[in-house]
Amino acid sequence: MTDRFSDNPDPGKPDDLILDPANLDAERHALELKFGELLGEDDTESLRELAMGLSPGDLSEVLRFMNVEDTARILRMLPPDPLAEVLSEIDNRSLSVLFTLLDIDEIADIIEEMPSDEAADVIGELDTEQAAEVLAAMEETERIEVADLLQYPPESAGGIMGKEFAICTEEQTAGEAVAVLRELDEDDLEQTHFVYVLNPEGKLVGRLPLFRLLITAPDAVVRDVMEADPLYVEVDLDQEEVADFVQTHDLISLPVVDSGMEMVGLVTADDVMDVMEEEATEDMARLAGVSKEEFGEQSSFRVARSRLPWLLGAMLGQLGAVLVMSHYEQSIETMVALALYIPMIMGTAGNIGIQTSSVVVRGLATGEVDFYHLGRHLGRELGTAFMTGAAVAAFIYLISWLISSDPNLSAVLSFSMLLVVLFAAMAGSGIPLMLHRVGIDPAVATGPFITTANDIVSMVIYLGLATLLLSLGRGA
C-alpha cells in the first residue's frame, strides 16, 4: 500500500488509495482493523475520509466481513454517487438488511444512482411491498428503466443487461452520432464503446465503434461507415449461453434485442464476468453437494439446512450398500478379511465417479464435451478405465497379499476392482451426459446419483464374486 502510494504524483488526493493487487487479502484485513478501530473511537471524520479514499470495489470487499450495523454506519457517511457504486458490489442479503435501516426516499435516491442492471438486481431482492414503494419514490426515467428490467428472469439476457447505451439512426451523420454522445451522462459514457445504429423501423442494423467516429468526417452518413449486422442475442436467452457467446466472439459488449429486433439493452463484459463466476461457483457447489446460496452465508443453521438433504440422500444410497452387505453377512462371518478391503473398493469407485463426472460437468460448461460426441467420450473413458483399472487391481492384489496372505482373496479383490472401476467410469461419464440430454442440469443430480450407484454396485460385485468364487456363505 505504502509503496504504491508514494509512486503517486499527488498523494493527498484521497481517491488515489488503490490496494496492491499482489497482497490484497492482507491489505483489506489491515483496513478492516483500521475501520474497527475508528468505529470504536467514534471518529466520524477519519472514518469518512478512509471510506471515501477507497475505490468502491475495494471498500465493498473490506465491508464484506463486517457486521451489518458497522457497515451501515460507514455507508451512511458516503454521498449518493460513490455509495451507489459500493452497494452494487455488495451481496444482496447484506443490502436488504442495510435497507431496513434507511427510509424509502433515501433508498430511492441511492438506487437512482446505480447502473440500471444493478438497480434492478437490488430491487429484485426486496420484498414485493418495499420494492413497489421504492419504485414509486424513484424519478420517472430511472423507474421506467428498472421496471422494464424487472420483467425479465434474473438468469436471462434481459436479467443481466443494462439500459445504458447510445443509439443513432443509419440516416444520421457521424457528427450527429457524436452529438448523441454529448447528451449522455458522464457516468454512462464511461461504459460506452459503441453507438448502436437503428434503421427507420427502429430495428438494430449496425454499430459504430468510437474509434471509427474519431477518424471519420463529420458529414459522413452513418450507414456508410457503420459495421453492419452486429452480433446480438435475444432477450430471453439463458445467461450462461450469453456468456458463452461473448467468449466465443471475444466481445466487450453485446446488444440485446426483443423478438422484433428492437434493441432493449446492452450486456457488458463485467456482467459476463459475474455470470462466469456465478456459474463456476454453481457447478462446483452442485458437484460437492452444497447450494450456491451458502457462499457468503454466515448462519450455520441455514448452511446445515441446505446441506442436510444431500447428506441424507447419500445415506439412503449407502443404505443400499448396507443392505447388500447384510445380504452377504454370512460370507463376511466366514471370512472377516473380506470386510477389510471394503473401504478401498468403495473409495476407489467413489474417486473414479468424481473424476469422470467432473470432467463431463466442466466439459459441458466449456464446450469440450457434448452429447453429440457421447460415443467418443465414453470410448475414451472406457480406455482410461481399463488402464487405471488394471493398475489399481494390481495394487490391491499386492496390498491384500501382504496383509492377508491369501492368493485367492487377492485374486477376487483385483478382479472385483477392475469391474468396479469399469462400472464407475461408465456411470460417472454416462449419467451426467444423459441428464444433460433430457434437460436436467448434470451437476445437480450427479453427486448423489453416481455415489449411490457406485456404492451399491461395487458391493454387489465384490461380495457377490467373493461368495461365488471363494465358496463362502449362502452359496457354499
Added chain:
Amino acid sequence: MTDRFSDNPDPGKPDDLILDPANLDAERHALELKFGELLGEDDTESLRELAMGLSPGDLSEVLRFMNVEDTARILRMLPPDPLAEVLSEIDNRSLSVLFTLLDIDEIADIIEEMPSDEAADVIGELDTEQAAEVLAAMEETERIEVADLLQYPPESAGGIMGKEFAICTEEQTAGEAVAVLRELDEDDLEQTHFVYVLNPEGKLVGRLPLFRLLITAPDAVVRDVMEADPLYVEVDLDQEEVADFVQTHDLISLPVVDSGMEMVGLVTADDVMDVMEEEATEDMARLAGVSKEEFGEQSSFRVARSRLPWLLGAMLGQLGAVLVMSHYEQSIETMVALALYIPMIMGTAGNIGIQTSSVVVRGLATGEVDFYHLGRHLGRELGTAFMTGAAVAAFIYLISWLISSDPNLSAVLSFSMLLVVLFAAMAGSGIPLMLHRVGIDPAVATGPFITTANDIVSMVIYLGLATLLLSLGRGA
C-alpha cells in the same frame, strides 16, 4: 440457424452466418456433419465457402471435434487473416500437430496475423527449435513483440497481456492523440478503447477514453483532459490476481507496467475471461483429482497416466483405514454387524469433507473466505457440523436399529457418527485454509489429504468406540 439467416438483410453475404446461441451444440454438430460430407465428396469449393461463412469463433468450435488431418485440410483453404483468428481460438495441442503439416514460412505468415498475446501462446507451445525457426522467419516488428512476451511466465500479467495499445504523451493535443489512432491497423483499433498517456520520462500517468477525445476540442492539451492515475498492474502479478483486480474494478482493459512504471502491455476483458475459465476448470479439476490438461485430451493413455497418481495416492490413504480395521479384526469377528455400517460412516465423512473443502476452495477464489477470518469460518462450520451431525446420527440410529435391532450398537454408531462429522468438517475447512496460508494451492492437496485423514480417523473413532463401549475384541 435458418430463422436468423432469414432475418438478415443481405443473406448472400457469407460472413453473416452466425450460429443461434440458444441452440449451439445442435447447430455446431450439424455443421460438423456437413463438413464431413463435403470432405467425403472432396468438394473443395463448398468447403471453402462454408468455412469462410462462419465466424472464427464458431469455426474453431466446429473443428474442435474433427481429426487433425481434416482440420488441416479445411484450415489450409482459408486466407491468412481469418486463419489466424481461428487458430488463436484452437487448443494448443491440435495447433502444434497442425503445424507439423505446414512449412516454417507458412507458420510465420499465419502467426504474424495473430494478436501478439495469442501469437506468443502458440509459439510457447512449439518445441524450442521450431519456435526459434518460426521467430526467425517472422517480420521484425512482430518478432520483437512476440519475443518480448515470451520472456514472461505464462500465468502472469506479462503472460496474458498483448502489445496492441495506443499511447500518446501528456504534452500532446487531443488532435495529435487522434492522429495516433489513425496510424494503427484497423485490426488493432477494434480492441482500442483508450489511449494511454505517458509523461516526458515515459511513465504511465493517465488514460484517455475515446469518448473524451470525441467531445473534446482538438487543441486541448492531453494532460488537461485525461483521467490521471489510471489503474494498472505490474508485469509479474499472477494472472488470477489480475483477473480479481479487473473484476473488482469492473474494467474492460488494464495497462501492465514494469518496475519503472513504463507501460509494457495491455490486458483485455477477453484475456481475463480466459483466465477465469481456466482457473475455474483448474480448481474443479484439482478437487476432483484430475489435471486441467485432461480437458479436451483425446488419448485414454494420457488421461489414465494423469489420473493414476491421485487414485493410487487415495488408495494409500485407504490402506491406512484397512490397517485400522485389521487392528480391530477381532472386534469385527465378534460382531460382524459392525462391518455393515462402515460404508455409511466413511461415505458421510467423505461427503462432509467434499462439502466443506469445496466451499473454502471456491470461497478463496471468489474472496468470500480468507485466512484472516479463519476463526469465523471454522466457527460457522462447527455450528453447521453440530446440527448436521445430530441429524445424521439420528438417522443412522434409526436405520441400524431397524436392521440390527441392537440398541447398544445403534448408540455407538450414532455417537461415532457425530464425532466423525465434527472431525470431517474441521479437517475439510481447516486444511485448505492452512495450505493456502503457507502458499500451497489448497485445491491441489485438498482431495487426497482430506480423504485420507477422514478415512483413517473415522475408522479409528468408530471401531475404537465400538470395541471400548461394546466390550468387544482385544479389550474384552
